[in-house]
Amino acid sequence: MTGMTLLPRRSAPARRLHGNLVAALLLLSAEGLWAAGPPEQPPTFKHRPVAGAADHFDVPYLPDRRTERAWQDRWVTLNVHVPTGAEGSRPCIVFVHGGGYGGGDKDGGYRGAGGPPHALLEQAVREGFVAVNLNYILNVAPDGIFPQVWLDFKNAVRFLRANAGRYRIDPARIAAWGFSAGGWLAGSGSFTTADDTHRAPRTDPAADWHVRRQRDQHLLLPLDDPRTTQVDQSSRLTAIVADFWPNRHLDLYSADDPAVxxxxxxxxxxxxxxxxxxxxxxxxxxxxxxxxxxxxxxxxxxxxxxxxxxxxxxxxxxxxxxxxxxxxxxxxxxxRAVPPEARPIRRVFADAAAVRLLAASPADRIRYTLDGSEPTEKSPVYSAPFTVAQTTTVKAVVEADGFAPSAVATFTFTKGQPPPTIRGPDHLPLATVGRPYSVRFEPAGPGEYTWNVGSHATPEVKMHTRGLVKPPLGVLLDARTGVLSGTPTQAGAFTVTVHLARGLGQLADVRTYVLLVAAGESDGQRPADEK
Incomplete structure (x- = not known):
């Protein structure tokens, strides 16, 4: 039996406006991330075929661990519209809807800030582009999904490159067009790399609100996904069109980022x-x-x-x-050729790191240096992974026939104490309304750690509430033990992002889960383990 059958039926359609999203639940702790999944009711926005295209609707672009057993998910799916008739691969435009990170849908607008207008998709196809329109996780307190939503955008681009043959996409020619929050999303997903970090406020409910908001009470989260399942694909874009840009990441914009x-x-x-x-x-x-x-x-x-x-x-x-x-x-x-990416995404190593360089297309050539100098036509061509045993700055450029050379990309691999990693669990056990629930997140090794979840306020409480918030879900994460426990009070499917660091102000690991809470007997359904 799928997890979908365990969830209560609701009349509200998926991905509705802010007010209904609040009612649908979005949280965990005093300022945690719990984004409720859409209900089983068919979505408000209907699929519309694009004239002159082969349409692929609701294609999931994230791994099963983010969606399996949960529901007919539209939050992390995309539509692909492939021009018919023309032979060969085509350039691709990824359209990203708006809605303040709390509404909107790839198949419909949101208070005029959504999109893309259907006519825009049809014009893209007429002009020979593969048109992709993208959904992503939402939250009425947007910081609660940062940086996960940006990492998901990177993985959506990687998914398209991994499936370029199926959708006739030229992997070296991908751009994005964002509307409102969609422009912010495309920019944040493209102006940042694994060398950059995002400051996530401490969310320990045992700490005073004023303490939690201080700069030294943050954890540093990587701005790329160390657990990406598309590890051999690049997330880089050639260009972005947008009306709304990520002000908090403009200081990270550099010469190797997309043209705008x-x-x-x-x-x-x-x-x-x-x-x-x-x-x-x-x-x-x-x-x-x-x-x-x-x-x-x-x-x-x-x-x-x-x-x-x-x-x-x-x-x-x-x-x-x-x-x-x-x-x-x-x-x-x-x-212009797309700059390369580097692996591993975790840039800090204890003894040595095996470095791999990735181009957007298999036909591209990468030239690189290891001494911090700019690569030239005389620099070695990358052909196989190499090992660094000391802190090393790698600079690399892509050459491709028919393209101007890319800008130079810089990657720094640092010898030191790596951040801890969240070893497990691989999946969260099913919870039931009214029954005590407990699960422990396990670090990869012993030590003193700080656990954290998401950031920002719950929908029910003003952002600057000084006291503690009683979460309607009924469970909390202990910042010292990594134990998530409590008695769930509401059924649904919830996205849970967990952070782990050796202390405040340090680099953290990030892992995202789906938690299913089944309705109990009081909700008119038998508990899941009795079915």
Missing amino acids: LTYVGSGAEHELVRLARRVGNEGVALVLTDPRFAGKASLHVPPVDSPCRTLDGSGRSTLKDEAFAWLKRKLVDAP
């Missing part, structure tokens, strides 16, 4: 365009000519048919037509 296109009103300049110019990347802004936008340097989800100047200044166009023309230049007419 955004929108401004007449007489304005976007911060990201200035930043791209400063770091030696390409950042351009479409100037929208609607008088309502005049002087505005940041436009939030302007209509895709908004009038604009052409990028060369020679005439008039529309936002969507000019954005497609720019993407065609970046992906087809004058492409």
